[in-house]
Amino acid sequence: MSSTRVKIGHGLAWFxxxxxxxYGQREAELxxxxxxxxxxxxxxxxxxxxxxxxxxxxxxxxxxxxIFQYFYxxxxxxxxxxxxxxxxxxxxxxxxxTVGAVVVPQGMAYALLxxxxxxYGLYSSFMGVLLYWFFATSKDITIxxxxxxxxxxxxxxxxxxxxxxxxxxxxxxxxxAVIVGAxxxxxxxxxxxxxxxxIPLPSIAAFMTGSGINIAVGxxxxxxxxxxxxxxxxxxxxxxxVIINTLKNLKYTTIDAAMGLTALLMLYIxxxxxxxxxxxxxxxxxTLFFVNTLRTAFVILLYxxxxxxxxxxxxxxxxxxxxxxxxRGFQHAGVPDLDPEILSFFASELPAAVIVVxxxxxxxxxxxxxxxxxxxxxxxxxxxxxxxNLLGPFLGAYPATGSFSRxxxxxxxxxxxxxxxxxxxxxxxxxxxxxxxxxxxxxxxxLAAVIIHAVLDVVSPPNVVYQFWRISPLEVxxxxxxxxxxxxxxxxxxxxxxVCVSFAVFIFRVFQAKGRFLGIAKVRTVGDLRSSRRTSExxxxxxxxxxxxxxxxxxxxxxxxxxxxxxNSNPRVPVEHPYPGVFIYQFSELFNYPNATRFLDGLTAGIxxxxxxTDPESLGKLGDRPWNDPGPRKGQVVVDDTEERPTxxxxxxxxxxxxxxxxxSVQALIDVRNQLDRYAQPDTxxxxxxxxxxxxxxxxxxxxxxxxxxxxRDTESGYHWKSIFSVADLADAASPLSSEKAFGGKRxxxxxxxxxxxxxxxxxxxxxxxxxxxxxxxxxFHADVLEALDAVLENVEHRPSLFKT
Numbered sequence: 001m002s003s004t005r006v007k008i009g010h011g012l013a014w015f016x017x018x019x020x021x022x023y024g025q026r027e028a029e030l031x032x033x034x035x036x037x038x039x040x041x042x043x044x045x046x047x048x049x050x051x052x053x054x055x056x057x058x059x060x061x062x063x064x065x066x067i068f069q070y071f072y073x074x075x076x077x078x079x080x081x082x083x084x085x086x087x088x089x090x091x092x093x094x095x096x097x098t099v100g101a102v103v104v105p106q107g108m109a110y111a112l113l114x115x116x117x118x119x120y121g122l123y124s125s126f127m128g129v130l131l132y133w134f135f136a137t138s139k140d141i142t143i144x145x146x147x148x149x150x151x152x153x154x155x156x157x158x159x160x161x162x163x164x165x166x167x168x169x170x171x172x173x174x175x176x177a178v179i180v181g182a183x184x185x186x187x188x189x190x191x192x193x194x195x196x197x198x199i200p201l202p203s204i205a206a207f208m209t210g211s212g213i214n215i216a217v218g219x220x221x222x223x224x225x226x227x228x229x230x231x232x233x234x235x236x237x238x239x240x241x242v243i244i245n246t247l248k249n250l251k252y253t254t255i256d257a258a259m260g261l262t263a264l265l266m267l268y269i270x271x272x273x274x275x276x277x278x279x280x281x282x283x284x285x286x287t288l289f290f291v292n293t294l295r296t297a298f299v300i301l302l303y304x305x306x307x308x309x310x311x312x313x314x315x316x317x318x319x320x321x322x323x324x325x326x327x328r329g330f331q332h333a334g335v336p337d338l339d340p341e342i343l344s345f346f347a348s349e350l351p352a353a354v355i356v357v358x359x360x361x362x363x364x365x366x367x368x369x370x371x372x373x374x375x376x377x378x379x380x381x382x383x384x385x386x387x388x389n390l391l392g393p394f395l396g397a398y399p400a401t402g403s404f405s406r407x408x409x410x411x412x413x414x415x416x417x418x419x420x421x422x423x424x425x426x427x428x429x430x431x432x433x434x435x436x437x438x439x440x441x442x443x444x445x446x447l448a449a450v451i452i453h454a455v456l457d458v459v460s461p462p463n464v465v466y467q468f469w470r471i472s473p474l475e476v477x478x479x480x481x482x483x484x485x486x487x488x489x490x491x492x493x494x495x496x497x498x499v500c501v502s503f504a505v506f507i508f509r510v511f512q513a514k515g516r517f518l519g520i521a522k523v524r525t526v527g528d529l530r531s532s533r534r535t536s537e538x539x540x541x542x543x544x545x546x547x548x549x550x551x552x553x554x555x556x557x558x559x560x561x562x563x564x565x566x567x568n569s570n571p572r573v574p575v576e577h578p579y580p581g582v583f584i585y586q587f588s589e590l591f592n593y594p595n596a597t598r599f600l601d602g603l604t605a606g607i608x609x610x611x612x613x614t615d616p617e618s619l620g621k622l623g624d625r626p627w628n629d630p631g632p633r634k635g636q637v638v639v640d641d642t643e644e645r646p647t648x649x650x651x652x653x654x655x656x657x658x659x660x661x662x663x664x665s666v667q668a669l670i671d672v673r674n675q676l677d678r679y680a681q682p683d684t685x686x687x688x689x690x691x692x693x694x695x696x697x698x699x700x701x702x703x704x705x706x707x708x709x710x711x712x713r714d715t716e717s718g719y720h721w722k723s724i725f726s727v728a729d730l731a732d733a734a735s736p737l738s739s740e741k742a743f744g745g746k747r748x749x750x751x752x753x754x755x756x757x758x759x760x761x762x763x764x765x766x767x768x769x770x771x772x773x774x775x776x777x778x779x780x781f782h783a784d785v786l787e788a789l790d791a792v793l794e795n796v797e798h799r800p801s802l803f804k805t
Contacts, residue, residue, distance in 0.1 A: 023705035029777035036723040036776040048775025050699040076137050088416040095415035096423020101297040104431045109447040113150035115157040119326050121145045126428040127392035128400040129421035135384035136418035137377045140368040142406040143388050147455045148211040149356050149399050156346045173398035174336040177389045180353050180399050185386025193378025196362040202475040203498035205460045210486025210494045212455040214239045223448035225256025239487040256320045260445030267453045270295040293409050307441040323442040332396035352492035361385050361402035513589035515599045519563040519575035524556045580646030586654035593664035600672045612645040614680045648680045649796050652788045656691035666704045688780050690788040707778040724791035726783040727770040
């Protein structure tokens with residue numbers, strides 16, 4: 001079958017006039033492998049094979065087991081539910097009830113941010129915690145209404161009142177939840193959770209800080225009662241306008257301010273007092289934690305009781321603004337309305353809504369996973385949040401995502417499994433059916449205080465920003481850009497700004513990547529170790545002796561560092577090129593189409609600066625010379641200062657930072673090879689590659705004619721190439737202990753470099769098989785820079801130059 005495929009392939013190549021082997025790769029690799037095997041008969045032959053398109057297709061084609069595992073992983077609760085026990089249940093019960101006591105007032109408060117009636121916040125809270133545990137890979141996360149998503153939803157609902165006045169706001173919010181849920185669920189099912197990693201930490205911090213300030217400022221007028229009887233200004237304007245209008249309208253402050261300001265003050269007093277007492281009395285820390293956690297519920301209950309006492313007989317004309325009627329149960333359950341008119345209305349807002357859902361949920365779940373020593377599956381988390389938003393609107397819910405404050409409470413309450421969400425759902429359900437009469441008396445100013453207290457916790461403190469500055473000053477600019485755009489424009493534009501600027505900075509860094517010329521610095525390693533003495537010999541016959549005194553070890557070796565000390569190494573340390581005309585060049589970033597030209601321009605510029613043309617006469621007479629190198633003017637004598645420079649012999653590329661290459665970057669490398677071959681003619685430049693780990697990258701380079709000796713080069717030059725490659729030692733016995741016996745009870749170090757001399761074996765203690773690390777058919781691919789340099793130095797001094805001076 002394979003021969004038939006080969007014949008078909010050759011037939012198609014003939015029909016389309018394809019050159020299957022333009023560089024003579026097959027013949028060259030056969031010669032290289034044969035010569036290496038003949039020079040080192042004790043080394044088992046190994047030829048590297050290129051990966052094929054069929055291999056790639058097989059690697060991405062799911063097997064039946066993969067398909068089963070895919071669907072099995074969609075329901076992570078199956079992994080642990082059968083082991084559920086009483087201890088877990090007690091932890092989940094405590095955490096679930098605690099979070100439930102917090103989510104009820106917060107859910108109603110956030111619904112007001114979304115320009116909806118308070119019961120919709122309870123609907124969202126109930127469906128989020130009830131559905132999430134089926135798909136969760138995080139035990140800590142709590143799904144429900146959050147301040148930022150509620151604010152974005154409120155902006156959409158507010159605009160809808162003018163654009164489509166015949167559609168109720170909750171219908172628009174439910175439709176938004178369905179579409180956002182469908183998009184996020186698709187990303188999760190397609191296993192695209194990695195897309196969240198495109199949003200860097202400074203962007204997330206800027207988004208959280210800017211939105212926190214935006215929401216807090218927008219709640220101040222409600223807390224002060226300025227817009228109670230008459231809406232004097234919009235709190236949906238840009239943050240700076242809301243601040244200005246708030247200051248202008250301070251004279252309209254009402255008695256609501258007493259219910260709001262004192263509630264806010266009490267929230268902070270309780271928190272700071274509990275924090276202080278927990279440090280002073282560590283044995284009371286658990287009790288103080290629950291007191292601190294339940295401060296929101298306590299404050300709301302206290303001010304609801306005050307409101308009930310004041311407004312019990314003033315329901316038609318309450319003394320201050322109250323929450324009002326909250327329907328009992330799920331009064332708005334039904335199929336969401338996905339009318340095209342509604343969908344087209346908020347289509348432009350969808351990117352911001354989806355980004356908010358992704359950022360908040362994944363960043364929170366990852367953070368708490370690291371803190372509590374478990375790993376989440378981002379794609380599965382997207383499935384969970386997507387399903388919650390898809391099904392929630394059937395009970396009237398609006399878009400929900402992970403909540404930082406409630407997740408922190410849940411984690412500290414001792415939650416054991418995601419099942420705690422069911423307990424929280426029961427608490428919310430009880431509130432919906434048993435406490436709705438009490439909700440009427442909740443002061444709106446106190447709810448505004450709860451929102452301000454919650455969102456100010458997500459504002460990044462100065463210490464975090466200072467840490468950003470110490471790590472990457474440029475990203476502090478991104479942070480402030482996002483915050484300022486949020487304050488002077490909108491949350492949505494703040495999100496777009498940080499994401500776009502961060503991506504632009506990343507692209508700029510890729511485009512502006514610079515390579516480095518490496519040189520050799522002779523160094524010794526010094527440390528505090530016990531006395532010993534060892535001597536070893538490298539592949540280029542350089543002896544390295546470690547003389548160890550008491551409490552000190554010193555071993556001399558060659559280290560490859562940038563020639564110009566741009567790595568901030570000590571400039572007093574002498575660094576030199578390894579050999580005249582031999583250059584080691586390191587790629588600092590990926591080597592792809594955006595930066596290939598910049599990398600290679602730096603390579604050629606450095607080579608031209610430090611070498612001379614091998615045969616100046618190859619430029620010919622004036623008419624044959626290129627326009628950019630026309631030579632001296634007629635009659636002008638130019639002093640040639642290049643005679644002291646060496647000619648170009650070999651280039652070693654350190655590809656340790658390179659994983660993949662593309663057609664553009666490889667073609668650029670081919671062009672530079674041709675350019676330097678003309679510069680070095682009649683000699684040719686050797687190209688050696690170190691640390692190329694990806695087989696597809698090696699395939700790409702060999703397809704371009706790199707990695708192997710040019711066909712028949714040895715016969716034309718009269719010089720036989722000496723192979724240098726790395727091998728590993730294998731014991732020639734079945735017992736796993738035989739390798740220790742072969743080394744006198746000591747296990748081998750694992751690999752060594754083979755040069756012109758074959759290594760010896762100990763026939764009395766056992767036979768050692770040596771296998772090459774990489775294929776013998778590609779002698780210009782090396783395991784590391786040292787091996788590449790050994791190969792160059794072993795051959796460059798003996799290789800005859802075709803140019804005779």
